[in-house]
Amino acid sequence: xxxxxxxxxxVEHVAQPEKPADQLEPAALPKKQVKQVEHVAIRFAGDSxxxxxxxxxxxxxxxALAGNxxxxxxxxxxxxxxxxxxxxGVSGFQIHFSSEDIRTPADEPDVLVALNPAALHANIAxxxxxxxxxxxxxxxxxxxxxxxxxxxxxxxxxxxxYRVVEIPLTALNREALKDLKLSTRDKDRxxxxxxxxxxxxxxxxPIDSTVRWLETKFRGDVLxxxxxxxxxxxxxxxxxxxxxxSFTVPKAKIQPGTYRNITGNQALAWGIIxxxxxxxxxxxLGAYPITPAxxxxxxxxxxxxxxxxxxQAEDEIAAASASIGAAFAGQLAVTTTSGPGLLLKQExxxxxxxxxxPLVVVxxxxxxxxxxxxxxxxxxxxxxxxxxxxxxxxxxVLAPCTPGDCFAIMIEAFQLAVKYMTPVTVLSDGxxxxxxxxxxxxxxxxxxxxxxxxxEDPENFLPYERDAETLARPWAIPGTKxxxxxxxxxxxxENTGTVSYLPENHERMVQLRAEKVARITQDxxxxxxxxxxxxxxxVIGWGGTYGAISSAVNEAREDxxxxxxxxxxxxxxxxxxxxxxxSRFRQVLVPELNAGQLRRLLRAEFxxxxxxxxxxxxxxxxxxxxxxxxEQMLSAGS
Amino acid sequence: MAAATTAxxxxxxxxxxxxxxxxxxxxxxxxxxxxxxxxxxxxxxKENVVFVSGIGCSSRFPYYMNTFGFHTxxxxxxxxxxxxxxxRPDLSVWVVTGDGDGLSIGGNHLIHTIRRNLNMQILxxxxxxxxxxxxxxxxxxxxxxxxxxxxxxxxxxxxDPIALALAAGATFVARTIDVDAPHLQATLHRAHAHxxxxxxxxxxxxxxxxxNEWLELEDRKTRVSAALALEHGExxxxxxxxxxxxxxxxxGVPSIISLGDGDDPxxxxxxxxxxxxxxxxxxxxxxxxxxPEFPLPIGVIRAVEKPTYEAMLxxxxxxxxxxxxxGDLKALLHSGDTWTVE
Ligand code: SF4
Numbered sequence: 017x018x019x020x021x022x023x024x025x026x027v028e029h030v031a032q033p034e035k036p037a038d039q040l041e042p043a044a045l046p047k048k049q050v051k052q053v054e055h056v057a058i059r060f061a062g063d064s065x066x067x068x069x070x071x072x073x074x075x076x077x078x079x080a081l082a083g084n085x086x087x088x089x090x091x092x093x094x095x096x097x098x099x100x101x102x103x104x105g106v107s108g109f110q111i112h113f114s115s116e117d118i119r120t121p122a123d124e125p126d127v128l129v130a131l132n133p134a135a136l137h138a139n140i141a142x143x144x145x146x147x148x149x150x151x152x153x154x155x156x157x158x159x160x161x162x163x164x165x166x167x168x169x170x171x172x173x174x175x176x177x178y179r180v181v182e183i184p185l186t187a188l189n190r191e192a193l194k195d196l197k198l199s200t201r202d203k204d205r206x207x208x209x210x211x212x213x214x215x216x217x218x219x220x221x222p223i224d225s226t227v228r229w230l231e232t233k234f235r236g237d238v239l240x241x242x243x244x245x246x247x248x249x250x251x252x253x254x255x256x257x258x259x260x261x262s263f264t265v266p267k268a269k270i271q272p273g274t275y276r277n278i279t280g281n282q283a284l285a286w287g288i289i290x291x292x293x294x295x296x297x298x299x300x301l302g303a304y305p306i307t308p309a310x311x312x313x314x315x316x317x318x319x320x321x322x323x324x325x326x327x328q329a330e331d332e333i334a335a336a337s338a339s340i341g342a343a344f345a346g347q348l349a350v351t352t353t354s355g356p357g358l359l360l361k362q363e364x365x366x367x368x369x370x371x372x373x374p375l376v377v378v379x380x381x382x383x384x385x386x387x388x389x390x391x392x393x394x395x396x397x398x399x400x401x402x403x404x405x406x407x408x409x410x411x412x413v414l415a416p417c418t419p420g421d422c423f424a425i426m427i428e429a430f431q432l433a434v435k436y437m438t439p440v441t442v443l444s445d446g447x448x449x450x451x452x453x454x455x456x457x458x459x460x461x462x463x464x465x466x467x468x469x470x471x472e473d474p475e476n477f478l479p480y481e482r483d484a485e486t487l488a489r490p491w492a493i494p495g496t497k498x499x500x501x502x503x504x505x506x507x508x509x510e511n512t513g514t515v516s517y518l519p520e521n522h523e524r525m526v527q528l529r530a531e532k533v534a535r536i537t538q539d540x541x542x543x544x545x546x547x548x549x550x551x552x553x554x555v556i557g558w559g560g561t562y563g564a565i566s567s568a569v570n571e572a573r574e575d576x577x578x579x580x581x582x583x584x585x586x587x588x589x590x591x592x593x594x595x596x597x598x599s600r601f602r603q604v605l606v607p608e609l610n611a612g613q614l615r616r617l618l619r620a621e622f623x624x625x626x627x628x629x630x631x632x633x634x635x636x637x638x639x640x641x642x643x644x645x646x647e648q649m650l651s652a653g654s
Numbered sequence: 655m656a657a658a659t660t661a662x663x664x665x666x667x668x669x670x671x672x673x674x675x676x677x678x679x680x681x682x683x684x685x686x687x688x689x690x691x692x693x694x695x696x697x698x699x700k701e702n703v704v705f706v707s708g709i710g711c712s713s714r715f716p717y718y719m720n721t722f723g724f725h726t727x728x729x730x731x732x733x734x735x736x737x738x739x740x741x742r743p744d745l746s747v748w749v750v751t752g753d754g755d756g757l758s759i760g761g762n763h764l765i766h767t768i769r770r771n772l773n774m775q776i777l778x779x780x781x782x783x784x785x786x787x788x789x790x791x792x793x794x795x796x797x798x799x800x801x802x803x804x805x806x807x808x809x810x811x812x813x814d815p816i817a818l819a820l821a822a823g824a825t826f827v828a829r830t831i832d833v834d835a836p837h838l839q840a841t842l843h844r845a846h847a848h849x850x851x852x853x854x855x856x857x858x859x860x861x862x863x864x865x866n867e868w869l870e871l872e873d874r875k876t877r878v879s880a881a882l883a884l885e886h887g888e889x890x891x892x893x894x895x896x897x898x899x900x901x902x903x904x905x906g907v908p909s910i911i912s913l914g915d916g917d918d919p920x921x922x923x924x925x926x927x928x929x930x931x932x933x934x935x936x937x938x939x940x941x942x943x944x945x946p947e948f949p950l951p952i953g954v955i956r957a958v959e960k961p962t963y964e965a966m967l968x969x970x971x972x973x974x975x976x977x978x979x980x981g982d983l984k985a986l987l988h989s990g991d992t993w994t995v996e
Contacts, residue, residue, distance in 0.1 A: 077991055080991070080993065081991055081993050083993060083995065225991050267995070268995075270995055271995070272994075272995050272996055273994070273995060274988065274992050274993070274994045274995075275992060275993055275994070275995060276987070276988070276990065276991065276992045276993075277991070286986065286987065289981070289983065289986065290983055293981070293983045298741065300737060300740070300741045302737060319974075319981060319986075320970050320971045320973070320974035320975075321971075321974040321975055321977075321978040321979065321980060321981040322980075322981030322983075322986075323971060323975075323980075323981070325740060325741055325967055325971065327736070327737070327740055327967075329733065329736075329766075330733075330762055330763065330765075330766035331762060333730060333733065333763075334730065334733035334736070334762070334763050334766065337726065337727070337730040337733035337734045337736075337737065337763075338733050338734065338736045338737030338740070339737055340726075340734060340737065341706070341724070341733070341734035341735060341736065341737025341738040341741075342737035342738065342740070342741040342742075343737075344724055344734070344737075344738060345704075345737070345738045345741050345742040345745065346741075346742070347737075347741045347742075349737070363727050364726075364727060364730065366727075367726060367727050371724075457987045457988060457992065458987070460983050460984040460987065494701065494702065494703075494704045494722040494738070494742065494745050495701055495702055495742070495744060495745060496701055497699070497701045498701070499701065499722075500700060500701055500720055500721050500722055500723075501722065501723070502670070502672075502716050502717050502719075502722075502723035502724070502725065503723070503724060503725070504716070504717070504723075504724060504725025504726065505709075505725060505726065505727055506725065514672065515672070515717065
């Protein structure tokens with residue numbers, strides 16, 4: 017969603033003590049007062065077995081249908097389930113929704129729903145002062161407190177700072193299900209939907225989409241139980257004295273059109289399907305399961321009706337190799353992975369560079385090095401994507417900037433791959449992959465369409481003859497009569513492609529491969545500068561940090577600060593106007609979720625004294641972190 | 655794809671214009687010649703033929719074939735071939751690999767490609783040495799082999815390619831010899847006719863780094879005793895007249911029985927070769943026959959039917975198309991919950 021935005025206003029509803037509820041609401045009916053607020057951020061937190069991701073997702077879907085702008089951030093614990101009730105096992109899901117344009121899941125939640133003491137302990141520091149914390153009081157027992165690292169009851173200390181709402185969720189949930197023949201364990205598993213129902217009531221969200229989903233997912237008593245507690249949660253909100261009023265967030269004033277909620281991984285998978293349709297050739301995906309990229313494989317495996325062939329390979333190398341084989345055979349080939357997998361694929365990708373075959377490589381980056389923190393986000397594979405292969409092995413690198421942009425970037429990646437006959441890397445990240453936003457569904461007829469041409473004419477066919485404009489060699493696929501030829505990893509003679517060890521030829525080919533990638537600048541649109549096109553400070557970022565950077569810069573500009581921003585979707589080659597833009601600012605700040613990789617590239621390429629704002633905590637930037645640095649640089653520079 | 659070639663092809667149609675550069679006397683020459691000889695007999699238009707290789711002496715092979723060819727990276731040829739064949743079942747795909755390429759660095763891909771049973775031919779040239787890197791012991795080298803990297807003798811226990819292929823669930827497994835032209839050609843025909851992954855171990859001589867490794871099998875005179883020639887439905891007999899022997903397999907354990915010239919092998923307990931045996935344990939028993947205790951089985955060890963990966967993949971595509979019709983991008987993007995802002 018792209019509109020300049022105001023600083024995040026604090027939600028007023030929870031900080032101010034209301035009149036005692038019984039005076040406001042003498043009877044259960046008519047309904048309680050409904051207050052309007054502009055935006056709210058809620059974090060659902062619980063044990064990884066508590067279904068917090070599902071609760072968050074359902075709340076998000078309903079919020080999307082309510083017409084708010086939104087941004088979500090699921091924060092998963094490590095994949096291997098930690099002991100129940102422990103800090104390591106806490107799973108969180110934050111949703112920020114608004115009647116205005118928003119781009120981040122919000123720095124601080126206004127409401128924290130904590131289903132156990134560990135969830136409280138792990139998240140309370142993030143809650144804004146005066147915010148509301150809703151806890152399951154049944155879970156605040158001695159043992160759970162101990163597991164969460166609390167010495168005693170933490171709640172008395174919280175009441176000064178926050179509005180603490182204690183609800184015996186476990187008991188209420190069991191009570192609602194007492195006549196159903198389900199085990200207590202099964203009943204307790206429904207309590208996240210009791211909580212969801214309560215939150216639906218509190219923020220006046222429609223429940224229909226969740227009920228529809230339950231009906232497709234469950235049957236019999238389990239369906240009945242979930243539906244019942246969802247409604248029981250709503251009813252509890254309506255009748256309890258704990259909540260004197262409920263809230264509503266008006267529909268966002270956003271660009272007209274049809275919207276859906278979408279995560280980065282889903283958009284990326286659909287972008288691949290769309291590329292197949294728009295380029296008119298079949299898709300082949302070679303992949304090996306890896307967090308956080310596996311969902312792309314799962315999603316694409318569902319769409320054989322689009323002619324999509326997915327191949328779950330025996331390892332990352334085979335996934336890349338099979339994809340390159342498919343590209344040689346004329347398919348739109350893609351391989352998806354995360355950092356460790358990218359490194360395993362690099363030798364094969366080098367072969368695609370050498371044989372000049374179109375291949376799209378997707379790296380959904382995660383915190384590293386090595387196995388690192390697989391469920392946590394990072395942007396630290398940029399240099400690996402650019403330079404992680406042996407010898408001079410240039411290839412284009414693109415990065416989407418929002419979950420929805422993952423769709424568009426895949427079509428672009430395939431277009432470049434086939435137009436220039438080159439492998440292309442797309443760098444997504446764990447944050448983009450799993451977070452979601454409302455996405456204006458593009459008009460299919462207006463999507464870019466490219467005709468893919470295979471070489472067919474055997475007359476004067478040379479496997480490495482180059483197109484004058486793009487330097488691409490012909491895509492001559494098996495099955496085409498008269499075009500039999502051999503390609504491989506050995507250096508090829510210019511034009512003929514015959515194996516050659518001649519010194520001058522090798523140098524020439526190294527240059528041609530580099531020049532070909534450099535020419536992609538002719539396909540990159542002019543760089544958009546957010547704010548004034550010259551001035552004191554330019555903040556420049558890439559990938560999934562777009563929301564936080566643009567929000568921080570827009571806030572600062574509204575406060576009169578001399579700052580602009582640029583967000584790069586093309587990391588190699590850089591847009592041709594980038595050097596010129598950089599030269600128009602006195603200072604350059606590069607916020608990245610790595611130790612300064614883009615900063616290093618900008619310095620090397622443009623000799624600008626770019627400074628780094630580095631964050632490597634496995635977490636996305638908060639808006640205020642960037643804002644603070646902007647202010648520091650501007651006050652030091654003036 | 656392109657229409658079939660009309661004029662009958664000749665051997666020379668499959669010869670590329672690149673000079674062949676193996677060491678003089680290398681077994682690869684004979685294999686190349688035989689493959690070029692067989693190709694026109696298969697009736698496949700040469701534009702539909704793809705040779706895929708990894709790295710090693712044998713992996714230079716595609717350059718010498720005037721077909722489509724892809725010389726890929728070390729050990730991964732079966733994975734590249736998988737992508738080609740899974741996406742283009744109209745192509746005739748041949749993988750050429752060696753004992754280092756296929757069994758060491760590429761062992762994983764070999765196993766998994768075989769288990770998926772893609773319809774392709776995998777030719778593993780086994781010379782029991784690394785040739786391209788100039789003479790280190792390989793995964794099939796005999797224990798104690800002295801090489802540049804094992805001056806005191808190799809302490810690796812070797813792997814048997816046939817047993818490995820069988821363990822991976824291979825539907826077609828054969829062994830042949832570089833210089834035995836008729837047998838090599840017949841085996842290639844059989845492999846090509848088989849629907850599924852055909853794995854052929856070709857015993858190949860490297861005169862430079864491991865000369866005469868297979869001499870007793872390559873030499874016609876010694877072959878009679880050193881090889882167990884497999885014929886489907888025929889008893890497992892070997893040895894010259896006057897010294898005939900047979901293989902008995904009891905409880906999966908093979909042993910040698912001496913036969914008089916007039917003896918009926920079967921009534922003496924000699925096993926009858928059944929390449930389509932429902933149980934792979936018979937083939938494993940054959941695979942366990944090793945020199946010098948036993949003759950080395952030469953021929954088709956196992957040939958059974960199983961659906962191919964690419965056929966099942968295509969069937970899933972067809973099923974999805976039949977059930978849902980061709981994918982509609984607009985419908986996909988609008989599927990599930992959407993809302994409209996006026
Ligand atoms: S090194 Fe051995 S295998 Fe390689 S080409 Fe020479 S003789 Fe043949």
